[in-house]
Amino acid sequence: MAGVASRYHAVWLRDNAWDEGTRASGNGQRLITLSDVPEDIAISEVEVRGETVTITFAPSDERIDYDVNWLLAHCYDLPQIAEKGWISDEILVWDSAMSDHIPTADFGQVKADKEALAAWLDGVVQFGFGKLTGGPVEEGALFEVADLFGYVRETNYGRHFEVRTEVNPSNLAFTGLGLQAHTDNPYRDPVPTVQVLYCLENSAEGGENMVVDGFACAQRLKREDPRGFHLLSSYCARFEFAGSEGVCLRSRRPMIELAPDGALVGVRFNNRSAAAITDVPYADMAAYYAAYRRLGQIIDDPNMEITFKLEPGECFVVDNTRVLHARKGYSGSGSRWLQGCYADMDGLRSTHAVLVQEIVKAAE
Known part of the structure; x- marks a missing residue:
């Protein structure tokens, strides 16, 4: 999506992959633990095709596809809310x-x-x-x-x-x-x-x-x-x-x-x-x-x-x-x-x- 920039850590991306080796097809639960992800994991290559981002991870050379819209919806590269007592957007307060x-x-x-x-x-x-x-x-x-x-x-x-x-x-x-x-x-x-x-x-x-x-x-x-x-x-x-x-x-x-x-x-x-x-x-x-x-x-x-x-x-x-x-x-x-x-x-x-x-x- 043009004009939108967000950052992601390699370990977060690998942990949150949705490929068949990472998630069960029926319920979406993880098939791996964090111990299965190398501590020195890094991104070695990125390829963008339409709304699909393919990331190659080192040192394993795994190639995993990500949906751009899913990544944007789960972006954590956001300004931090410092104010105590804030409420989520889905809640409407009333009197x-x-x-x-x-x-x-x-x-x-x-x-x-x-x-x-x-x-x-x-x-x-x-x-x-x-x-x-x-x-x-x-x-x-x-x-x-x-x-x-x-x-x-x-x-x-x-x-x-x-x-x-x-x-x-x-x-x-x-x-x-x-x-x-x-x-x-x-x-x-x-x-x-x-x-x-x-x-x-x-x-x-x-x-x-x-x-x-x-x-x-x-x-x-x-x-x-x-x-x-x-x-x-x-x-x-x-x-x-x-x-x-x-x-x-x-x-x-x-x-x-x-x-x-x-x-x-x-x-x-x-x-x-x-x-x-x-x-x-x-x-x-x-x-x-x-x-x-x-x-x-x-x-x-x-x-x-x-x-x-x-x-x-x-x-x-x-x-x-x-x-x-x-x-x-x-x-x-x-x-x-x-x-x-x-x-x-x-x-x-x-x-x-x-x-x-x-x-x-x-x-x-």
């Missing part, structure tokens, strides 16, 4: 202004139409959540939702859990109390990365669901208090749950999680399950708590939330590493019954990617 643009689809349509399912999953990937309407009003229907994109992740709550008022509940989620926006199960390592909440009854007054973009909140905290953002992303918080017999779950992770290159990859926020924070030095603890308080205030800001009331047969799906969910309090009159289950984003992303590939291929 209450997105209330009229919730990724929503009809259950029957996404079940029957691959393009409709792909479009809905695309919204979930971008925005971190999505709604489905028109589903069956029957126990266990939430499993059909999980089957659209992945697999149920079983926990100590079972394959699913009931969300309705209980006597002597093991978790505050099973009461009529309002709940602050939170991510679920931060005491697990790894956390379930998808939550599905499916409505079966909802005649109680109140009980509206709310969602908040944790990435947007983290970015806002960074703008207002860069040091606070640094503290919440640099030190681990601790979370714990021991509300059921035979269960004692603990984790140690930062509230704002960054990848080694500074990318924002996760938010954990759940005051109910927070354990004593002991990994912050004395000199930073006051400022850490100030940042913790401010993050909570940002999360509670109505300008950051989207509120909706689920009707029977409706559900919503959230990326539990990013989007916080909440519930307004509801009265004892009427009834409110939701069923919930957990799944994982890797299955959702895999299904989305496969559907997109199939649609593109069919259009060619």
